[in-house]
Amino acid sequence: MPINRNFQQLSENYFFSAINRRASQFAEAHPDQRLIRLSIGDVTQPLCPCVVAALEKAAQEMGKVDTFRGYGPEQGYPFLREAIAGYYKKWNISLETEEIFISDGAKSDLGNILDLFSEGTSVLIPDPVYPVYVDASIMGGKKILFLDASEENSFLPLPPAFHADVIFLCSPNNPTGAVYSKDGLQAWVDYALAEKAVLLFDGAYEAFITDPSLPHSIFEVDGAKKCAIEFCSFSKKAGFTGTRCGYTVIPKELEIDGLSLNHLWLRRQTTKFNGVPYIVQRGAEAVFTPQGEQETTKAIAYYQENARIIRQGLDQLSISYTGGENAPYIWMRCPGRMDSEQYFKFLLEHCTVVGSPGIGFGKNGKYFFRLTAFGDREDVKEAIKRIINCMSL
Numbered sequence: 001m002p003i004n005r006n007f008q009q010l011s012e013n014y015f016f017s018a019i020n021r022r023a024s025q026f027a028e029a030h031p032d033q034r035l036i037r038l039s040i041g042d043v044t045q046p047l048c049p050c051v052v053a054a055l056e057k058a059a060q061e062m063g064k065v066d067t068f069r070g071y072g073p074e075q076g077y078p079f080l081r082e083a084i085a086g087y088y089k090k091w092n093i094s095l096e097t098e099e100i101f102i103s104d105g106a107k108s109d110l111g112n113i114l115d116l117f118s119e120g121t122s123v124l125i126p127d128p129v130y131p132v133y134v135d136a137s138i139m140g141g142k143k144i145l146f147l148d149a150s151e152e153n154s155f156l157p158l159p160p161a162f163h164a165d166v167i168f169l170c171s172p173n174n175p176t177g178a179v180y181s182k183d184g185l186q187a188w189v190d191y192a193l194a195e196k197a198v199l200l201f202d203g204a205y206e207a208f209i210t211d212p213s214l215p216h217s218i219f220e221v222d223g224a225k226k227c228a229i230e231f232c233s234f235s236k237k238a239g240f241t242g243t244r245c246g247y248t249v250i251p252k253e254l255e256i257d258g259l260s261l262n263h264l265w266l267r268r269q270t271t272k273f274n275g276v277p278y279i280v281q282r283g284a285e286a287v288f289t290p291q292g293e294q295e296t297t298k299a300i301a302y303y304q305e306n307a308r309i310i311r312q313g314l315d316q317l318s319i320s321y322t323g324g325e326n327a328p329y330i331w332m333r334c335p336g337r338m339d340s341e342q343y344f345k346f347l348l349e350h351c352t353v354v355g356s357p358g359i360g361f362g363k364n365g366k367y368f369f370r371l372t373a374f375g376d377r378e379d380v381k382e383a384i385k386r387i388i389n390c391m392s393l
């Protein structure tokens with residue numbers, strides 16, 4: 001049977017599923033202890049009121065014969081693509097609506113985009129990294145090249161001296177929370193143009209940038225439209241982890257060997273994807289209204305305050321970390337020479353707190369640990385209190 005043998009190279013379980021399973025097993029064995037989960041970056045604040053109102057209105061429309069909708073355009077409804085193009089204007093980026101593809105979240109497109117590249121394509125992936133890039137590359141039989149991200153380069157590696165066909169970049173970064181400057185991104189764009197490579201830029205966390213000098217989009221950089229694809233999501237920006245909506249931008253200028261990647265992706269999506277529900281797209285559209293902007297900014301501020309509380313706790317313990325200022329993740333060095341697996345066990349067993357061991361994001365994460373700021377405020381405070389108490393014993 002010609003099964004895709006690449007799957008045999010994957011670890012047994014997806015990283016976050018494995019963590020959840022371990023946490024649940026612990027919770028079952030210790031029903032008297034309250035587990036606090038600061039591992040997977042799942043939001044805890046509800047959808048904002050104007051999104052809920054838009055979802056309700058759209059649901060009503062679907063119940064009336066005059067306003068009912070069947071299949072929608074695979075690429076997304078024009079009203080949402082226009083709203084997204086409007087959003088990019090605040091960074092002086094001009095997009096045509098045909099360059100925007102609505103998806104059910106960045107994760108699907110980040111994996112599926114590899115359909116555009118043949119087996120054996122070299123894919124450059126920073127380490128540590130969001131595990132989806134690695135697993136999807138393995139499934140697709142790509143040749144993976146790793147690039148070290150470490151304290152030495154502030155977890156923001158610059159282009160290597162060798163060639164790669166495709167490069168995954170994530171800024172603000174998951175898991176390290178580090179953010180590229182415009183100069184840093186320019187170096188990557190220059191590399192991609194010189195190497196005729198394609199940058200796959202994951203901007204899922206752009207809404208967490210507070211420093212006005214930092215770029216939110218790869219298209220703020222000169223030349224990027226000729227070499228980059230950008231992936232974004234409403235998950236973290238507007239609490240859509242359970243509602244599911246994202247978007248991918250593929251500029252028309254992006255051509256490889258005379259082939260338009262925008263056209264290839266449209267061909268792929270019209271064949272394999274039937275679009276995001278109308279109701280959900282109406283909810284996403286509301287995020288870009290003035291009221292939506294105001295309400296989502298409030299929810300993001302809540303998570304930013306959580307991040308501040310976590311950072312303050314780590315400062316108190318003199319533990320070094322990156323992130324948490326322009327990103328919702330805090331990437332800390334494991335204390336007491338523990339490696340990340342040992343620290344995972346320590347936190348679980350002594351503090352009943354679950355985080356993400358850095359090794360799950362790559363070999364360079366071996367002595368690091370990721371905490372998310374997406375938790376409930378009281379949980380975050382309690383988790384930090386427990387960690388401080390445990391570490392001070």
Ligand code: MLT
Nearest residue numbers: 039040041042107130174
């Ligand atoms: C994470 O925890 O890294 C993210 O929540 C995963 C995701 O967005 O798929």
